[in-house]
Amino acid sequence: MTPFAYGRAADIGEAIRIGKEPSAKFLGGGTNLVDLMRETVEKPQQLVDVTGLSSQIEERSDGSLLIGAAVRNTALAEHKAVRTRYPMLSRAILSGASAQIRNMATVGGNILQRTRCAYFYDNEGSLCNKRHPGEGCDAIGGFNRMHAILGGSDACVATHPSDMAVALAALDAVVHVRGTGGDRQIAFTDFHREPGDRPDIETVLSKGELITAIEVPAQPIAARSTYRKVRDRASYAFALVSVAAAIDIDNGKVKDVRLALGGVGTKPWRAFKAEQALRGRAATEDAFRAAAAAELDDAVPLSENGFKIELATRTMVAVLAQLSGASA
Numbered sequence: 001m002t003p004f005a006y007g008r009a010a011d012i013g014e015a016i017r018i019g020k021e022p023s024a025k026f027l028g029g030g031t032n033l034v035d036l037m038r039e040t041v042e043k044p045q046q047l048v049d050v051t052g053l054s055s056q057i058e059e060r061s062d063g064s065l066l067i068g069a070a071v072r073n074t075a076l077a078e079h080k081a082v083r084t085r086y087p088m089l090s091r092a093i094l095s096g097a098s099a100q101i102r103n104m105a106t107v108g109g110n111i112l113q114r115t116r117c118a119y120f121y122d123n124e125g126s127l128c129n130k131r132h133p134g135e136g137c138d139a140i141g142g143f144n145r146m147h148a149i150l151g152g153s154d155a156c157v158a159t160h161p162s163d164m165a166v167a168l169a170a171l172d173a174v175v176h177v178r179g180t181g182g183d184r185q186i187a188f189t190d191f192h193r194e195p196g197d198r199p200d201i202e203t204v205l206s207k208g209e210l211i212t213a214i215e216v217p218a219q220p221i222a223a224r225s226t227y228r229k230v231r232d233r234a235s236y237a238f239a240l241v242s243v244a245a246a247i248d249i250d251n252g253k254v255k256d257v258r259l260a261l262g263g264v265g266t267k268p269w270r271a272f273k274a275e276q277a278l279r280g281r282a283a284t285e286d287a288f289r290a291a292a293a294a295e296l297d298d299a300v301p302l303s304e305n306g307f308k309i310e311l312a313t314r315t316m317v318a319v320l321a322q323l324s325g326a327s328a
Helices: 012-019 034-039 073-078 080-085 087-096 099-104 107-112 164-170 272-278 284-298 306-325
Strands: 003-010 025-026 046-050 056-060 065-068 174-179 182-187 210-216 227-229 243-249 254-264
Touching: 012 025, 012 034, 012 046, 012 174, 012 210, 073 080, 073 087, 073 099, 073 107, 073 210, 080 087, 080 243, 080 254, 087 227, 087 243, 107 164, 107 210, 164 227, 164 254, 182 210, 227 306, 243 306, 254 272, 254 284, 284 306
Parallel strands: 003 046, 025 046
Antiparallel strands: 056 065, 065 210, 174 182, 174 210, 227 243, 243 254
């Protein structure tokens, strides 16, 4: 591990002042960053501990939640308002990792975690454009069963690993950030970048910008929601496919719907095409399958992950049928 300095920021201003230095990194729970430092994938010379900042969950008068970036995952999953008004978010967090990791991990760190692609972690023997742009991507012609079928490019097909982020994408969350240029708010669906030819640039954050909070707007539809994760084993495994869904049925028809996918995209994947295909349609298995097909029409399977198209389709149909009471 590369030697580094460590300091705990007294306030957001100090964190930003130190964090804008090229060799500095913000440190939350460390459940991802420290692993990457051990593997010498990340080599910060200074860590800025921000776990003492923005650690509250505020229930606002308009029904929205403002979740501090340093809130621990466990605290968020167990919060009464989250469990009752946004059950998909609670369930996504609880499916995301072991209890020990959830107790350490922060909300801000969770959405900034980097891919678990084995080639990305293999700093000695594998080519990876996410580590070194222009180097190549061994996953494209290699072991790619876990990789993306949506949003990939010739430079990168690594999936985003977060479960929480899939639910936040479905819930129209907003990321609050602060930097030397002041405050700004970013729609969650715009926060993560598709890889294009620069997969090393994963979000729209500028250097030194700090996530201060995640806003989850009031979403009455979210009270009827869930999160389902399909994985190789029942605990502590990353998703092959996951679905965050909420649906509002009126007289047998889909009045409104929210859908997002995990395990299939290079970023938390909001299924806008499927949502559009469902609104106003009868809440039937055939309609759910047609909507899934619309979303997955642009999927580009690799040599070992073509099964994800049918798996994602079946999972979307099953989740929507569960929520709507339709047979599936």
